[in-house]
Amino acid sequence: MKARGRIVAFLLLIVIFAGTISPTVAGVLNNIKLGLDLQGGFEVLYQVEPLKGKEDQKITEKVVTDTAAALDNRINALGVNEPSIQVESGNRIRVQLAGVEDQNKARELLSTEANLTFRDSDDNIMLDGNDLKQGGAKDAFNQQGQPIVTLKLKDANKFAEVTSELAAKPAPYNVLAIWLDYQDGDSYAAEILKKDPKFISAPRVSQRISSDSVEISGSFTVEETKSLAGILNAGALPVQLKEIYSTSVGAQFGSQALSSTILAGIIGVAAIFIFMLFYYRLPGLVAVISLVVYIFLILVVFDWINGVLTLPGIAAIVLGVGMAVDANILTYERIREELRVGKSVKKAFDTGAKEAFTAIFDANITTLLAAAVLFFFGTSSVKGFATLLIISILVVFITAVWASRILLGLLVNSGYFDNKPGWFGIPKKRIHPPEEEVDTLDLSTKFDRIDFVHNRKIFYTLSIVLTIAGIILLSTIHLNLGIDFSKGTRVELQSTETLTKEFVAEKIEKIGLPSEDIVLSGDKSNVAVIRYKQDFTQDEIKKLKTEMTQQFGIDPNVSSVSPTVGKELAKNAIKALLIAALGIVIYVAFRFEWRMGFASIISLVHDAFLMVSIFSILRLEVDITFIAAVLTIVGYSINDTIVTFDRIRENLHRSKKITTEEELATIVNKSLRQTLGRSVNTVLTVILVTVALLIFGAEGIRNFSIALLIGLIAGTYSSIFIAAQIWFDLKVKELRKTGGIEVKKEEKKWGSDEPVV
Incomplete structure (x- = not known):
């Protein structure tokens, strides 16, 4: 009766989840505000300057605030829903208006002094x-x-x-x-x-x-x-407003971006669900349920905080599914290990859940650090991406760590699955009898033939060659910097028919805005990206949008960045990367040891540099979303590295004292073999989503998706083949100096009764 009661409780929770989500999800989705890139509109960053003839006028905080209030009154007259007006850097005002039909008229009314x-x-x-x-x-x-x-x-x-x-x-x-x-x-x-x-x-x-x-x-x-x-x-504005950054998105571009990215997200998430069900069986079913709850909670929280959903934001939600899956995979792999050494299903569940918690906690905290830095230094849609990434990390602990364990615990403790390891994807022939007293350190893996430690010089050589090649290429080819990091104007136009460079060049020359920098994209070459070295004025943008709409029938996307803003964005991007890397290294050094922190930073630099080199070779445009991708990969890469170091630390404790290099090499090799399966499964689930975004997603996040794909592969490689090997070499030096590595037993592992190194 007790067993049946737990099964009933499990089913009751599923009914409650379904009953809560089904009638409310439509309302939540309707309440969420869409950003410029998903419904059209424009964003302008104004520099507040003295009125002409009043150069001695002081631009005080009150003057800027009064100007922002005047702009707000004008926007109210335009009848725009949910406008965004923010004062930045003391003398700048950022205005975002989504869903404006006549963008030219709106910008004209905003910037006019109204004298x-x-x-x-x-x-x-x-x-x-x-x-x-x-x-x-x-x-x-x-x-x-x-x-x-x-x-x-x-x-x-x-x-x-x-x-x-x-x-x-x-x-x-x-x-x-x-x-x-x-x-x-x-x-x-x-x-x-x-x-x-x-x-x-x-x-x-x-x-x-x-x-x-x-x-x-x-x-x-x-x-x-x-x-x-x-x-x-x-009323008249008390100052003069100068546009130093602007971007506008046509309504048709926005609706297409929304539909294509949602389709990509559905395909990617469905692929993850199928993988989890096929590979992990019963725990996979629990993971799917918790992931559905996870997605719903993210949308609810985002609605509560009155957030604005952008194109990168949708990507963050989908990528967050990969992070939530990672937490589940960590737990399920540990449970499977405990089952293989002959423990009962209940004991394997209890031990596996405890052992996995530390790695999950540390891995997500480091990703949270990267997301927080991205939020602080990011602008516009990048902030939306960072916000959703932060929410995703916090919700992971509610669903993947807490809710999924409750659900799986009800099933496990029902007793119905006792002596049925097949429900967890483990054939009986791979289970050792309890009397053999096999330790998880001695379990065989699919990767036992790989000697990571003794072949480390091969991995070092490969990475050094790639690094040198990257340096040479970067010094000769250089990065294809977007207008975000330089200056100029970027125009993206779309046609219902196939375009050619000659045709586009002829049309824009007729307008009086010729350019030799024209790139075609899209499945049918129906999208053209035109770049200009100069940043356009408001009148030039108005002329360009009006003429191109007449020529092509679709309102184009136009982004213009002044030299001042371009330099600031580049400076902030570099600062964000350095601060994120430093924060992560300090945390890793504090939670583990300084050698692991040092090894982590080397692997992070390796990953970031590899992404930059490949973007240079492929001549892909590097814009602000590329920095978001790099910081995301920093989080994923350190996630992988922490899981690896966590297993090395655990296996070191079991050995109590290491006296020879060979003993240390054995522990490192076995730890890497044990975590490689988890790393492959985790990166595979995220790659499924990334590839879906790349193939089916909007053109606006294509480079973002490519950067993620490169970074995911590089991050997995560096965690296993670089970071762990560097730590081994540093530890060998300590071993030679001290004659042995003692295990500290003062601390306790978070979420476990086991002491740490």
Whole structure:
């Protein structure tokens, strides 16, 4: 009855999970806000500068805050949902508007200073913004049903005097030209001849008007009058805004990126589920259940914190599944080892879960460090990636460490699976009888023929050759730096038909923005990426987007980075990598020993350098998402390395004292053989997801996926063949100096009763 009760409890928990997730998941998904790259929109980073003619103006914190508030009021007038306005570096304001249909108009309304002036035909100021009542601008319709803007004045008498003066002038000089942001050099006489003059309107005044109301009419749309009224009510900006970074994504690009990346995620996660069920059987089923809960909890938490989901963010969720699987694999491999030495299913479960906890904890903490650094130094969508990575790591402990153990514990302790190791993927012929008293250190593996330690010079030589080749290539070919780390403008356009470089070059030359740097991509060569060395102004971007939309029928993506921002991004990227590496090494040295920390940093440098070299050879663009990939791989690589060192430390304890190099080599070899299976399974599950993102995901994360794939393979290689071998050589020096390696027994392993080295 007790056994049946545990099975019933297991099934009841599954019903509760399903009953909770099924009716709420749709609502959670609908509540999550999508970023620019998933629904279209634009992001602008403004440098706050003094107004022209007021160069002595001080840009204080209050001035920047007031400017941000004015921008917020203008955005409200645009009717944009969930805008993001952030003050950065004291004198910068980052604005993100997702889902804006008319991006050119929105950017124009944001950056205009909104200095309203009423001038005569000789451009003399008759009235200005100070003569308006606060909040007195309203959109309305005139008697003919045309959209207009009405303004309330503070002093009707002053308006009467102005109109009286103008009415006395002969036509066509009796005009009251209404200007927004009149610039030195502008003139009514020059603009009146143009089809699209700079002034808003220029009504003729034929009589004195004794009223406190002014009507602005013209060829306006309803949306334009609403925007104009809103911007006038928000008031003039107290400063000048200079665009130093901008990126815009067409709505069609966003929707395609969302659908393709979700498809890639589903395929990748499904592949992981199939692998876990096939290889681990019963524990694999529990892993699948916990992974479903894991994905749901991540979305719920992200919704709670009001996060914005971006393209790299979806990649982070999918990659997080790989991290959660890693925690499960660590536990299940330890359980299988305990089963093989002849322990009962219950005893194997208890021991395996305890033994795996330390490696899981240490591995995830180091990845958390990398994610935190990425969040602190990252910008825009990279912050979204880091946020989801941090949430993923924390949720792993709830699902893969806690929930999956509860579920598997209910099944194991039911007694139904006693003496049935096949349910755990272990054939009976591989199980040693309990009376043999075999230690897990003596278990055979699929990799027993590999002598890692005595062949380490081969691995060293291979890595040195690759490093030297990489240095030579980097010094000659150089990296293909994206505009994030240099400067310039990147345009991505899409067509419903196959494109050629000649065709694209001809079209952009007609626009007046020729470029020789054109790269085609996409399965049908229907995507073109055009790069310019100069960063475009707002007017140039407006012209480019308008013309290209007319030429190709789809609003292009445009990113422009000034030299200042490019240098800052490069500097912050290098700083992020150094701080992340330093933090990880300090942690590893503290939790293990300094030799392991030193070996870890060498392997991390090896992995990062290999990724950089391959990107240089393949001429792949290095942008800010590449840094996110490198930091992610730093986390994965150190994850692998820690698991390896954790097993070496455990096996050293069992030997109590090492007196010869051969004894140390035996322990290192056996530890590597025991962890290699886990490393292969873990990297395989993450590679399944990465390959799915690479094949089916959006073009925007293709280079990100390639970097991850290279890094995953390099990280697994360096953990086994480099880090452990370097530690062995350092330990041999200690052995020769001291004559033996003693085991410390003061500390205790986290989550276990076993002492550590």
